[in-house]
Amino acid sequence: MRPPRSGRPSRRSRGSSPAGREGAAAAGTCWLFGTHAVAAALANPNRVFQRLMVTEPEHPALLAAREAGAVIRIEPEIVQRVRLDDLLGAEAVHQGVAALVKALPNLTLEEALERPGPVLVLDQVTDPRNVGAILRSAAAFGAACLVVQDRNAPEETAVLAKAASGALETVPMVREVNLSRAIEALQKGGCWTVGLDAGGGLLDGPSFKGRRVALVLGAEGKGLRRLTRESCDEIAGLYMPGEMESLNVSVAAAVGLYELARERMPSTYQPPATKKPT
Template identity: 50%
Template sequence: MSRRKKSHQSHGKASRPRLWGKHAVAAALDNPERKVLKAWATREGAASMQFPAEVPVTLADVADLGRLVPHDAPHQGVVIEVEPLEDIWLDGLLYNAGERAVVLVLDQVTDPHNVGAILRSVAAFGAIGIVTQDRHSPPESGALAKAASGALERVPWARVVNLARALDEIGEAGFWRIGLAGDAAGDLKDALGPPRVALVLGAEGPGLRPNTREHCDALARLPITDAVESLNVSNAAAVALYAASLG
């Protein structure tokens, strides 16, 4: 397994992403594993946060904050610069799981808004974390953290070099691996059953890669109508997580 590589950010120094928005910033401040380096805020924004004494806070107006983040980013009066979170090891994620557990595996889902929304659903339905390929997943960023609404700080995220090898390890840890595919013969509810489940989702459009499919124990589809061809991957993840939580 690889350790998480530090990524380059266009809004913030290399490997030091900037997070914005009250939920994302408050969650980062509450996370003992997160190192906050500096903060910028309006007076109202600063009053709504509990910044530690060691974090330098610069008071700024809304326009100044807008220049610290991507265009039109909804910063809500507060921006922070942070160190990326420490790496999560896949084996630690799997073997610390309980007798019943759900883990989400993403096959080359790269859009930060989708991954952020998926993290939020993972937190909402009590899954143990997500697994992605290191080179084909988004780095920590303000956009991802905003979409996650605090879940980036709470959901374990294991990044791996080789997803097929990771799926082998997931299977060896006793997880039943279900790949979500629109062309599958059976519905997800029929594939569920074992107490430990790995839900494997591919990117919109391409879906699961052939090699990823081969490393699943079963393929299943969501029972959607013909009114739409498919669901957005973050919506599909939420539905699948809800279905798995019922078991």
Template identity: 50%
Template sequence: MKRDKPMDATGGPSRPARRDKPQGWRAAGPAGPAPRPARAAEPPHKAATPSFRGSSADISVLYGFHAVREALRAGKRKMFDIYATEAAAQKLAPEIAAAGLTARLVAAEDLSRRLGPAAVHQGVMLEARPFEALDISDIAPESGVVLVLDQITDPHNVGAIARTAAAFRVDALVMTERHAPELTGVLAKAASGGLEHVPIIHVVNLARALRALKDQGYLRVGLDSEGESTLTDAPLSRPLALILGGEGKGLRRLTRENCDLVARLDMPGPIKSLNVSNACAVALALVALRLGA
């Protein structure tokens, strides 16, 4: 016989009375809730994120071991801060101390974030003041040779030329204000410290600068693969201004017109022209052989 279910006052099935749970009560499983793991402490040797100076016209950023080392040794710039990994700081410790600086230790990743992933910083970066602007009249004729760059725009080329110029004790490097790379970053790295030893002169009008060099007694020799004579046979004398044309376009018309002569490099192989930085090195070597170092 089917039994009727007990009914409550609303006409629904009657339910057992609910017992009130004590305040703060919670059900416990066999082991209770898992404890929250403690937060790991930061390792005591970890340095805080470095605070770099922002980019500006008043700050030159140099990176790479040789570029920074030569800047420290030469002491021609006002230097602000040097950031280095522990290994790089140890290698440069004598130069850093002599310059009156204290290395700010950073991780290599910090420098890569500041300079960009493509920068080969070798664990060191220097923030310094750019060199003061110079004029043609400021050239000190020690070796009696200057290089003039006619709108060479690749920073790797200009850096390599500056490095070669320092190796041959060139008195100055003359280049245009426009259509020329900044003297920092990639260029300074490619120069491997050459910027610290060769005065750089920026000019607004290259043709006018060449006329000024003529007034100071310079023989102006343009270098071009279509030159009328070879650099080996050309009549050379000091003081000498050797003029190099831009990548792909060579010497511009006004530049060529302000040369006393245009010479070429005779190459024995099937390729008759060289990259401008390589041509510069060959030309300076020939000049040194002909006129003496």
């Protein structure tokens, strides 16, 4: 569904460099911070570390990574919390851990489609917090990948990684120059492309039984662009009986993915044991 207008994020929110001079990241690198984001990066064999800073030798990020079977490939620097505050900026919720890493290699669309599950396509969604939240939902519902238009999507940043809560390491972001051509490639690759927007039918997961779906979502405030909309196989919206006419794009992505997951849910499914919220 068309999300409410939230405005274009500032250049600062899209950038990858924290506030401090020491924290300025070179091109092709970025700082990650927060327990979940750093622990997931440590557990990702494709992630290259340049620095790792923690406020205690047995930081929860290190423990979580080891629990996941990761080998810590870099010697952590033990620093005071104020050092991370200065490095990352006063607003960063770093939880006592930060890592300077190289950007992940970009998979091709063909490589990403070898992974199982539905596909998410973002049409000029620029807010890194929204993209991070969408990655988190994609990981939760078993999506294969997230396809974005390269020049109109945020780079890997600490803000995006923190919002993704580790999903940046497990759900590949595929960057394409031309989104309409990417949608065409998805169709040729066996995906039924559904634009999530007003003006069509209702999204009904079980109706796609036997089909692999690529869910296409539009930018904050604008919805799908005309050419993107026309490239989709169909347009569908979410059932919303309440008074609100639209949802934030990250919330719409989560609801849409859940709807698609209903078709794949086995009759014997049991929810996992309750965990503390993160």
